[in-house]
Amino acid sequence: MGEAPPPQEHVLIAIRQDMPKPVELWVRGKFADAEVTVYNAAKSKVPSELFRRATILVTFIDVPEIEDSHNLKLIHTLSAGLDHLVNNPVLKETEIPFTTSSGIHGPPISEWVILNWLVAARNYAVIHEAQKAHKWERDFPWMQKNSDQVGKKVGIFGYGSIGRQIARVSQAMGMTVHAYTASPRPTPESRHDDTYIVPGTGDPEGLIPVSWHHGTDKESVHEFLSLGLDHLVVSVPLTPATTHLLGAEEFAILSKNNKNPFQRPYVTNISRGKVLNQDALIEALNSGVLSGAALDVTDPEPLPSDHPLWDVPNVQISPHISGAGKDYLPRSFDILHVNLGRIKKGLPLLNAYKRGTAY
Amino acid sequence: MGEAPPPQEHVLIAIRQDMPKPVELWVRGKFADAEVTVYNAAKSKVPSELFRRATILVTFIDVPEIEDSHNLKLIHTLSAGLDHLVNNPVLKETEIPFTTSSGIHGPPISEWVILNWLVAARNYAVIHEAQKAHKWERDFPWMQKNSDQVGKKVGIFGYGSIGRQIARVSQAMGMTVHAYTASPRPTPESRHDDTYIVPGTGDPEGLIPVSWHHGTDKESVHEFLSLGLDHLVVSVPLTPATTHLLGAEEFAILSKNNKNPFQRPYVTNISRGKVLNQDALIEALNSGVLSGAALDVTDPEPLPSDHPLWDVPNVQISPHISGAGKDYLPRSFDILHVNLGRIKKGLPLLNAYKRGTAY
Numbered sequence: 001m002g003e004a005p006p007p008q009e010h011v012l013i014a015i016r017q018d019m020p021k022p023v024e025l026w027v028r029g030k031f032a033d034a035e036v037t038v039y040n041a042a043k044s045k046v047p048s049e050l051f052r053r054a055t056i057l058v059t060f061i062d063v064p065e066i067e068d069s070h071n072l073k074l075i076h077t078l079s080a081g082l083d084h085l086v087n088n089p090v091l092k093e094t095e096i097p098f099t100t101s102s103g104i105h106g107p108p109i110s111e112w113v114i115l116n117w118l119v120a121a122r123n124y125a126v127i128h129e130a131q132k133a134h135k136w137e138r139d140f141p142w143m144q145k146n147s148d149q150v151g152k153k154v155g156i157f158g159y160g161s162i163g164r165q166i167a168r169v170s171q172a173m174g175m176t177v178h179a180y181t182a183s184p185r186p187t188p189e190s191r192h193d194d195t196y197i198v199p200g201t202g203d204p205e206g207l208i209p210v211s212w213h214h215g216t217d218k219e220s221v222h223e224f225l226s227l228g229l230d231h232l233v234v235s236v237p238l239t240p241a242t243t244h245l246l247g248a249e250e251f252a253i254l255s256k257n258n259k260n261p262f263q264r265p266y267v268t269n270i271s272r273g274k275v276l277n278q279d280a281l282i283e284a285l286n287s288g289v290l291s292g293a294a295l296d297v298t299d300p301e302p303l304p305s306d307h308p309l310w311d312v313p314n315v316q317i318s319p320h321i322s323g324a325g326k327d328y329l330p331r332s333f334d335i336l337h338v339n340l341g342r343i344k345k346g347l348p349l350l351n352a353y354k355r356g357t358a359y
Numbered sequence: 360m361g362e363a364p365p366p367q368e369h370v371l372i373a374i375r376q377d378m379p380k381p382v383e384l385w386v387r388g389k390f391a392d393a394e395v396t397v398y399n400a401a402k403s404k405v406p407s408e409l410f411r412r413a414t415i416l417v418t419f420i421d422v423p424e425i426e427d428s429h430n431l432k433l434i435h436t437l438s439a440g441l442d443h444l445v446n447n448p449v450l451k452e453t454e455i456p457f458t459t460s461s462g463i464h465g466p467p468i469s470e471w472v473i474l475n476w477l478v479a480a481r482n483y484a485v486i487h488e489a490q491k492a493h494k495w496e497r498d499f500p501w502m503q504k505n506s507d508q509v510g511k512k513v514g515i516f517g518y519g520s521i522g523r524q525i526a527r528v529s530q531a532m533g534m535t536v537h538a539y540t541a542s543p544r545p546t547p548e549s550r551h552d553d554t555y556i557v558p559g560t561g562d563p564e565g566l567i568p569v570s571w572h573h574g575t576d577k578e579s580v581h582e583f584l585s586l587g588l589d590h591l592v593v594s595v596p597l598t599p600a601t602t603h604l605l606g607a608e609e610f611a612i613l614s615k616n617n618k619n620p621f622q623r624p625y626v627t628n629i630s631r632g633k634v635l636n637q638d639a640l641i642e643a644l645n646s647g648v649l650s651g652a653a654l655d656v657t658d659p660e661p662l663p664s665d666h667p668l669w670d671v672p673n674v675q676i677s678p679h680i681s682g683a684g685k686d687y688l689p690r691s692f693d694i695l696h697v698n699l700g701r702i703k704k705g706l707p708l709l710n711a712y713k714r715g716t717a718y
Contacts, residue, residue, distance in 0.1 A: 107509045111481060307493075
């Protein structure tokens with residue numbers, strides 16, 4: 001009498017923290033057809049028998065021995081890349097599909113960027129301190145320093161999923177966007193974003209930039225920095241080629257070519273501290289070559305409490321947290337949800353890790 | 360031998376402050392064909408002979424006697440409305456065209472709104488204080504409280520030029536927008552914005568909202584507040600009908616109908632303090648009916664230093680400055696610039712004041 005129901009999935013979530021209760025409830029609702037086990041792997045190693053019963057594993061780093069993995073049809077990792085697992089036997093020696101959480105960082109990191117731009121441009125620290133002191137302060141010369149983003153040029157140095165969401169919001173704020181990528185993107189197809197995209201965000205087809213630039217040599221970088229940018233957003237990966245790529249010469253080029261009579265360029269770093277020459281950055285901020293900087297990353301991390309960077313004028317520092325937030329886990333689970341639907345329909349997996357690629 | 364050049368315009372700028380030097384240079388560049396006189400009317404009254412020589416006057420409030428106005432072909436005011444000049448003889452008894460600066464507040468006020476949302480959602484105050492204390496603090500439970508705007512519903516109560524720019528940025532951040540206006544907007548034409556629009560901003564055709572609502576009665580307001588909104592932005596004018604329009608009952612309806620398991624609704628007021636019942640707002644914030652509020656306006660203003668509102672949890676107060684900034688004057692001068700071009704071409708003026716209307 002009809003088909004047998006498909007075998008129930010057993011989703012094992014092994015993470016090294018307690019999962020916040022509202023997130024757990026949300027996950028259980030989202031995967032209501034499956035058995036869901038949440039295991040805090042910070043307290044003790046995931047037991048073999050738990051791995052053996054699971055058909056789907058969700059984790060940052062806690063993967064089974066090969067002999068405990070035979071029931072698994074998918075391992076979904078909560079990280080954007082798999083560099084930390086690349087030598088793990090389950091990854092290297094089995095054919096269990098791995099998927100990543102690549103693409104989910106656009107919204108939080110873009111919001112961190114916009115937040116920092118606006119804190120700087122609208123002198124938010126003054127307002128915050130005035131409220132703490134219960135002061136209603138309408139000092140006109142101070143207000144005159146506020147500036148809008150309309151008409152400003154932002155150069156996004158590394159136009160990936162994060163840069164694309166920054167671009168989307170920038171455009172809505174009335175700015176023009178210039179994109180930089182390592183490899184050339186001459187055709188419409190080459191400009192597409194083929195990772196997971198949080199619905200309603202990003203620049204899936206690469207239509208937002210008014211100009212595209214590329215290269216890995218200094219000359220190409222200098223050309224990009226000469227566009228008259230008001231904002232430079234650094235979102236390239238750290239590699240030997242990008243280490244200390246931006247220093248005194250680059251900040252001078254950026255500043256010299258910007259014709260805004262009211263303000264020098266502003267630098268935002270959401271990549272890694274070492275992409276910038278941090279001493280040169282401090283000097284450029286102190287001397288007014290740059291009007292300010294928002295840094296979610298520093299060199300080193302953690303930044304020592306006696307480091308001069310903390311007190312440089314117009315610098316805003318946060319402790320490498322731009323991607324964090326309570327939407328992280330639900331969004332990553334959304335990728336898994338989409339993929340379970342794809343498995344049922346026999347479609348290829350989204351964000352599938354290709355064995356044998358670089359990371 | 361060719362035509363005589365057109366007579367040179369004499370632009371008189373009479374404002375009650377020193378014009379910031381970079382703004383003055385920018386204005387002189389923008390109107391390079393004209394003679395430009397800048398007069399600080401805070402120090403002494405504008406001399407008759409200066410008014411008499413001017414062909415274009417730019418001012419907030421310093422207009423000439425009728426007998427000094429005969430050379431004027433246009434008075435451009437730096438304010439959004441003309442309520443402060445409505446009984447002035449030059450306005451009432453001459454036919455000199457007046458133009459307003461209506462429409463220029465969208466960018467700064469929308470940026471103030473987005474700034475406040477992100478300060479609240481991403482716990483910026485904690486980061487600011489940590490930097491001041493030179494602390495690199497990556498406390499995971501705290502970060503878990505950060506939330507993104509993606510997927511959130513914003514209701515814009517008063518969909519004018521400011522609300523439209525908030526809508527534009529909200530949509531780019533992945534939110535859905537619901538619009539509320541006093542009068543019905545059933546046709547595409549009725550949804551257009553016909554004031555000056557800062558280029559590259561706003562929602563000129565009214566295409567962004569996923570739903571439109573209207574009315575001036577409580578029932579219509581309650582229906583709007585029942586949409587499941589995460590954000591309510593108050594941007595209606597203060598009238599007898601809108602005074603204390605939003606109180607305990609309305610905040611309860613807003614909260615009850617929002618199904619977000621992580622967070623109660625957030626209220627933003629960029630209108631006038633008295634549109635809200637402020638005591639009810641304080642109660643709704645203290646009891647957790649609302650998750651927070653951003654208030655650029657209070658009741659009364661200035662807010663006395665011993666007022667309880669200053670210390671209500673998750674409230675962010677600024678001293679009625681959301682529209683201020685160094686872009687204000689250049690943007691207003693842009694309207695004049697557009698209109699000088701229109702005069703040359705015989706086109707109707709933008710933002711022309713219609714004598715005999717209410718304001």
